[in-house]
Amino acid sequence: MTDVASTVVTELSAVLSSAQIVTGPRTESNRRDQSEGTLSGEPLAVVFPASTEEVAAVVTIAAAHRIPIVPQGARTGLAGGANAIDGAIVLTTTRLKKILVVDAANQTATVQAGVRTIALARAAEAVDLFYPPDPGSWRASTIGGNVATNAGGMLCVKYGVTGNFVRQLTVVLADGSIVHTGQRTIKGVAGYNLTALLVGSEGTLGIITEITVGLLPKPGSPSGVAATFANTADALAAANTIVAGDRRPSVLEFLDGACIAAINAFDPASILPAGAGALLLVQSDQIGQAHDDVEAYAEVLRAAGADEVTIAHDAESLEKLMSARRLLHPAVQAVRGGCLNEDITVPRSQLGALLLGLAEISRELDVPISTGGHIGDGNLHPVIGYDPEVPAEIDKAHAAFARVIDLAISLDGSASGEHGIGVLKRAHLDDELGPVLRDLQLRVKAAFDPYSILNPGKKL
Amino acid sequence: MTDVASTVVTELSAVLSSAQIVTGPRTESNRRDQSEGTLSGEPLAVVFPASTEEVAAVVTIAAAHRIPIVPQGARTGLAGGANAIDGAIVLTTTRLKKILVVDAANQTATVQAGVRTIALARAAEAVDLFYPPDPGSWRASTIGGNVATNAGGMLCVKYGVTGNFVRQLTVVLADGSIVHTGQRTIKGVAGYNLTALLVGSEGTLGIITEITVGLLPKPGSPSGVAATFANTADALAAANTIVAGDRRPSVLEFLDGACIAAINAFDPASILPAGAGALLLVQSDQIGQAHDDVEAYAEVLRAAGADEVTIAHDAESLEKLMSARRLLHPAVQAVRGGCLNEDITVPRSQLGALLLGLAEISRELDVPISTGGHIGDGNLHPVIGYDPEVPAEIDKAHAAFARVIDLAISLDGSASGEHGIGVLKRAHLDDELGPVLRDLQLRVKAAFDPYSILNPGKKL
CATH class of the missing domain: 3.30.70.2190 (Alpha-Beta Plaits)
Structure with a gap:
């Protein structure tokens, strides 16, 4: 461990219990999400804060040393957004698992970021209310991760994605300060809509510790x-x-x-x-x-x-x-042993062209592509199979992966509808955004995180 | 006219026709929206660009001279957001009135910012689709103004506010560059959600020239x-x-x-x-x-x-x-001759306390308060009457106006649900946001508009 690293661990020990800090080989289990083919690094430490204040204390230490922080939920992500970075503090929300309020009168629930999506849905059900977003991993995923990626699911064709339900966020900023964005009310236009900006920002603008969502009648x-x-x-x-x-x-x-x-x-x-x-x-x-x-x-x-x-x-x-x-992913993975999961989305009128284009890529590159997903909202998940023992197949799968994204963008679509950009799709983002919009996004990032310590190298 | 002003008008004349530039006393009709009791100034010029490129040309000139720009739609706003500022260029969207595309297959419409809300709704109806947001002024208001204020309306209790329908924006940034935010697709997480950030930003982050909205089946x-x-x-x-x-x-x-x-x-x-x-x-x-x-x-x-x-x-x-x-506002205004329109919103469970508190303020200050509005989503419009000929009544009305906002905030509510902050409610915003969030908002503003030329003194 370097001098800086051991100083940081000492400082962390002053604000967290020893059970809340993991270093060395035991960090192995917190290095990757469920994406395939993404890079990850060796963190300085993995920490398990149990309150917003503990998160703020950790970020304050990281900020003082300009050390990157990678927020991590249940690691069910598919784009590498929660993958560890060399020398970073991985901040997991595992212990932030309190359901704070279920407010039936106002049809809202307030929970800590580490609450599992299914637990939030069940808590709403218990008072005859309904939290609709249902990402495929909802039994394991955390609501914090869902918000960070603006996760979708099968019910989104009728009800919208996670972000449509987020009313308020408690967020630890890059300097360790704590802010509450949004309103407790249904409508509200006081200040800029930073809540919507933070949704889908993949931990690069702030660390979300508490979330208030709107609920619907059952x-x-x-x-x-x-x-x-x-x-x-x-x-x-x-x-x-x-x-x-x-x-x-x-x-x-x-x-x-x-x-x-x-x-x-x-x-x-x-x-x-x-x-x-x-x-x-x-x-x-x-x-x-x-x-x-x-x-x-x-x-x-x-x-x-x-x-x-x-x-x-x-x-x-x-x-x-x-x-x-529900068996789509494990079944397709079993065919060749490995697979790359796409998350492309196109205007619905382009779905026909997309399906034809996918068949063409499969044929030209001689790779198996199985396609399923949310045809109602134009968001499909082509799955590209390969044999992980055959390097040539791996290469072809990655070539097909890039071609599929190019195809979606050429059809006025996007590389990602609901999984996020993470590290997996960063290379494709510039094509999609163009330079002026990319620069504006970087200025927004800098307004939130001037030293780029929040999940650097992800999303943008 | 100052030297700078005449230089600017000369430069504007190089990019717009003479019919598109108004100076002097004829700017009178473009100085105010429908708010009462708000300040406005004398603009250097009022310009009427007819394309995104013309808007960009105007902004480029303003940026070179660091002159403020005030975007203006139909001036149906109720918070002074579109009021002119001394020495500013008022940029009206009156000529940006093309309905560009109604895409029935994808259930979207793309229009220029100066299209009236009712014209967009009718265009959707013509292909058996539905644009729900229906602000009270929808026959006169522009969709650009609705987006800039995130306008609501009576149907929002079921369908949500303007922002819930906005998919893509064409925006002229503070340096005159043009960006397209958002996606043509229903879902999309590539880059930060700048579209949602621009919605409700009241012309302070960029000038919206084109808007793509999602439509619903009729x-x-x-x-x-x-x-x-x-x-x-x-x-x-x-x-x-x-x-x-x-x-x-x-x-x-x-x-x-x-x-x-x-x-x-x-x-x-x-x-x-x-x-x-x-x-x-x-x-x-x-x-x-x-x-x-x-x-x-x-x-x-x-x-x-x-x-x-x-x-x-x-x-x-x-x-x-x-x-x-629909007669609420003219009828209540007629009682005393003048009125101040509130737009407060509270969590629905606080509506009882709000109604009691309004009665108390009315009694204590001896001012008439008539309250109506969107009880389904907790957004009410108390209207405070006064006789504009009696200075003491004007003072009491303004005192009541501030008390009502304080009341809403004390009930976990907000000063504005759908009308915007403009200049009318700026004084109350800091109480609502707190210093850390206010500073973050100012950094976001600076990321978009480093020299603060876009509608300065509004919203924040």
């Missing part, structure tokens, strides 16, 4: 329908008809034929028909109307040429329909 | 119900029951007894019952369900002790119910 029991199609074009046409219609689906998901084949190979209990070219999953949770909505969706799907249409009006059969979608 | 034909109550407490209890229920109202408005009396005195055709202590207006526009929703609301209102309950299932009778609400 929706109805969902009904759902799954439909298979001979090809992706027919499935997309059916999805477009649903989006243009009067009824607002709470879920509108897509799997292509490669996903279906992978899921069937992975899960012996799969009920997906072998050889299907595409699958749509549609739900409604409209109170008093979900049953009718889904019957109407089934009609639309049949009229659009669906082969098999399966309706589920009870929780158990709906769970069976949806379980296939 | 809602159902609304049904509505009006109910009178003996007192405000009963009306509030009824509103709370509706908010906590399963059905989401598209409108949930409130008028107190003073508003009702003023409207009845102002409008001989008023159908409001004389002597009523409070009124609630509730609508539903849920497709296929509005009729049932409103019948259910009527039951709730009756059970909560409503005296008169009037249901409207057709457009004509609904318009009659709603017209009273």
Whole structure:
């Protein structure tokens, strides 16, 4: 350990208990999120503060020594945003796990950043309220991580993403000071909307320690329908008809034929028909109307040429329909052993061109690409498979990864809809933003973090 | 005219036609918005650019001479945000009135900033889509002004405020450069969310020239119900029951007894019952369900002790119910000749305490306060009456104005829900933000506008 490092650890020991500081090889388990192919470093220490004040104390020490800080939630991220940096303090929110207030009268909840998403959702449910954002990792992920990446999920097609629910943040700034952004009220225009700026900033503008979210009245029991199609074009046409219609689906998901084949190979209990070219999953949770909505969706799907249409009006059969979608990533990963997960998004009118372009990249580079995701809001997750034992496959997978992002941007889209930029997609960001906007973003970063100690090298 | 001023006008003449530049006494009509009791100045010139490039050319000239620029829409603002400043260039968006694209497939519209809100709403309707935000001035206001103030309206209780619909902005920065923020896609996390930061920034961070908004499928034909109550407490209890229920109202408005009396005195055709202590207006526009929703609301209102309950299932009778609400400001203004309009917002659970506190301020200072507004989202508009010919009444009205804002802040609320800070409420902002957050906001301002030429003295 260098002199500076041991000074920093001594100073940390003055503000945290020894159980809250980990150094050396034991930091190994806190070095990476779930992204593949991203770099990570060896931190000076991993710390586990249990209050906003302890976070502020840690940041004050880091600021004094100009040492980088990497905030970390459950490390379920897919872009390397929470990966450790050499010599940094990794600040995990594991101990910030108090649900502080569930305010039924105002339909809000205030929680510490390390509270798991599922725990927040359950706390809302307990008072007949509803926290909609449901990222794939919601059982493990923290709400702080969701806010830091502006995480999405399947229900976002109807309800919007995490940021749409964030009302207030308690944030430790780069100098260790504590601010409360936003309002307790539903509306409010006093000052600039720094809350919205911090959402999705991936720990580069401040460290979020407490979050107040707005909640909704509990929706109805969902009904759902799954439909298979001979090809992706027919499935997309059916999805477009649903989006243009009067009824607002709470879920509108897509799997292509490669996903279906992978899921069937992975899960012996799969009920997906072998050889299907595409699958749509549609739900409604409209109170008093979900049953009718889904019957109407089934009609639309049949009229659009669906082969098999399966309706589920009870929780158990709906769970069976949806379980296939949840297996997407492990199933596709199992095909080759390794995979790179995309998170591209395009205007919905470009989804047809996107699917054609993905097929072309797969063919030209001879890499397997399985595509599923949130077709209702134009955010798809192509998964590029490779054999991690074969260097040539790894190289081809990375080449395909870059081509897919270029394709999305060429279709007026973006490299990331909900996973974040992290370290994985930084190289593509400049293409997307252009130099004037990039410089403006850097000036905003500097206004928050003049010495660039907050998660440097991420996001921008 | 000073030397600098005539140099600037000469330079402006090189980039704009003479019809696009107004100087001298003819600038009079562009000096103020609709706020009362706010200061304004004498501008160097008023310019009428017709493209983003012309706006950029004007800003470049202003930047070279460090001359302030005041962006101005339809001047329907209520906080002085668009008021002229001595020696400034007032940049009006009157000629930026092109509807550029209505993209039905992607459910978006792209318009220039000077397009009137109603024109955007009508353009959406023409392709069976829906732009919900409906500020009171929507027939006259520009969408640029709505974005700059993050304007609300009656439908926001269900659909959210202007900012919830903004996807992309074309913005001229303080140095005359042009940036495009946001994404054409529904979701997107590439870079910081500068779009959300610019929304509500009242022209202090950049000049918005083009806006892309998301649109929704057209809602159902609304049904509505009006109910009178003996007192405000009963009306509030009824509103709370509706908010906590399963059905989401598209409108949930409130008028107190003073508003009702003023409207009845102002409008001989008023159908409001004389002597009523409070009124609630509730609508539903849920497709296929509005009729049932409103019948259910009527039951709730009756059970909560409503005296008169009037249901409207057709457009004509609904318009009659709603017209009273629209007369609120002119009617209350007519009582004394002058009025100050508040825009306070509190957590919904504090509405009872707010109404009691308003009555107390009215009694203690002996000023008439009539309160109506968006009870469904906790944003009320107390209107303080005064006789503009009586200086003592003017003073008392301003004293009451400040007390009302202090009251809202003491109830965890805010000075402004949807009108903006402008110059009217700047004095109250520091109390609300506190010094650390205020300094952070100033650093953000400096990152965008280092020489503070963009609408200086407003918002912060």
